Amino acid sequence: MGNAELRSIHVHPVKALRGFSPREALVEPWGLAGDRRWALIDGGGKVVTQREHPRLALAAAELLPGGGVRLSAPGRDPLTVPVPEPAATVAMEIFGTKVDAVPARDTAHTWCSDYLGLGVRLVHMDDPATRRPVDPDFALPGETVGFADGYPLLLTSEASLEALNSLISQGDYPAEGPLPMNRFRPNVVVAGTAAWAEDDWSGVAIGEVVFRVAKMCGRCVVTTTDQDTAERGKEPLRTLAGHRRIGGKLVFRQNLVPRSTGTIRVGDPVRILA
Numbered sequence: 001m002g003n004a005e006l007r008s009i010h011v012h013p014v015k016a017l018r019g020f021s022p023r024e025a026l027v028e029p030w031g032l033a034g035d036r037r038w039a040l041i042d043g044g045g046k047v048v049t050q051r052e053h054p055r056l057a058l059a060a061a062e063l064l065p066g067g068g069v070r071l072s073a074p075g076r077d078p079l080t081v082p083v084p085e086p087a088a089t090v091a092m093e094i095f096g097t098k099v100d101a102v103p104a105r106d107t108a109h110t111w112c113s114d115y116l117g118l119g120v121r122l123v124h125m126d127d128p129a130t131r132r133p134v135d136p137d138f139a140l141p142g143e144t145v146g147f148a149d150g151y152p153l154l155l156t157s158e159a160s161l162e163a164l165n166s167l168i169s170q171g172d173y174p175a176e177g178p179l180p181m182n183r184f185r186p187n188v189v190v191a192g193t194a195a196w197a198e199d200d201w202s203g204v205a206i207g208e209v210v211f212r213v214a215k216m217c218g219r220c221v222v223t224t225t226d227q228d229t230a231e232r233g234k235e236p237l238r239t240l241a242g243h244r245r246i247g248g249k250l251v252f253r254q255n256l257v258p259r260s261t262g263t264i265r266v267g268d269p270v271r272i273l274a
Contacts, residue, residue: 004192004270006206007158012185013069014061014122015039015147016049018227019185024265027209027258030128030144031152032187034063037128038081039094039101039147040112040120047094047147048120050222054230059115067124071108073115081108084124092123094132094147102126134257138214143257151214151255155198156186160253163195168239176235182227183236184219184252190270198254203273206264210273211256218249 012019015036026033038061040048050056059073068082081104089100101123103109108122125131125146134143135150145152161181168177181189188206190198201213219240224232240250 004190004272006188006264006266006268006270007191008181008189009264009266010182010185010187010189011035011063012061013038013063014059014071015047016053016056017071018057018060020062024263026263027153027261028128029152029258029261030146031148031258034067035153035187036147037067037125038069038104039092039123039125040116041090041092041101041123043119045090045092047092048116048118050225051220053116053118054225054232055116057225057227057230071111076111076115079108079111081105081122084126086126089126090121090123095149097132099125099132101131134214138255140212140257152258153187153211153256154185154217154253155188155190155204155211155256156181156184156253157193157195157198158189158191159193159195160198164236164239164244164252167243168235171235171239171242173234173238176233179236180227183223183225185222185227186253188256188264192270201254201272203259204256205271205273207262207268208260209262209264210259212259214255214257216246216249216251217253217255219252223252 009025010021011032013034042048062070070080072078084102084104090103092099092101104122112120112122128146134145165178204211244251
């Protein structure tokens with residue numbers, strides 16, 4: 001572990017849309033600055049993701065100074081969306097949890113709806129310190145999260161992906177591999193570890209920022225979605241089902257909660273904490 005380092009950083013400003021890979025990022029208590037502070041909801045207030053709409057993989061969100069976003073997608077003119085002014089919130093549901101969010105301008109709703117062919121609204125989490133707690137089964141008091149699936153950050157490792165791709169090459173759908181890391185939509189990717197080493201981690205420091213390892217990440221159909229074409233296959237879920245079924249979940253990598261704040265940078269050393 002002496003040579004483990006942070007290989008890449010990934011920020012997704014709008015949940016389910018393509019993000020970007022900065023060389024450094026500020027870690028806030030609820031995740032990387034700007035990560036998943038925006039989300040789409042349907043007419044009933046339920047969060048909209050790639051699970052139901054893989055075409056979201058082809059749309060992108062660029063983070064702008066001040067927290068706004070610039071949306072782009074095939075066949076659409078780009079749209080700049082500022083952070084909405086404090087106003088009446090709308091109730092939304094994200095994986096069974098009720099959350100209040102602030103709606104964007106109507107032009108954003110129209111742009112996103114026209115792209116998906118579905119009536120949706122774009123909403124912003126104005127106060128991540130109070131709006132949504134981390135899953136209480138795996139949280140410490142006061143821990144919160146933005147619109148990520150359940151935890152502030154997702155960590156993956158290059159060695160574990162290499163091992164998974166080796167298993168895929170020996171399975172029923174070898175032509176689908178090797179899979180790129182973007183199938184798993186991580187926030188931080190580490191290099192220089194052994195395959196599956198992170199299974200046993202309880203804490204990790206990236207540079208000077210300390211994280212608690214909350215739980216392994218159970219994976220869903222989004223991982224079968226090619227992030228460049230929006231087409232779906234069988235992998236990696238078919239292989240995970242045969243080799244990485246733990247606690248009833250198909251697991252690949254770890255969910256993190258920050259214990260401190262600060263800036264992480266590509267190349268930072270990664271240390272495992274007891």
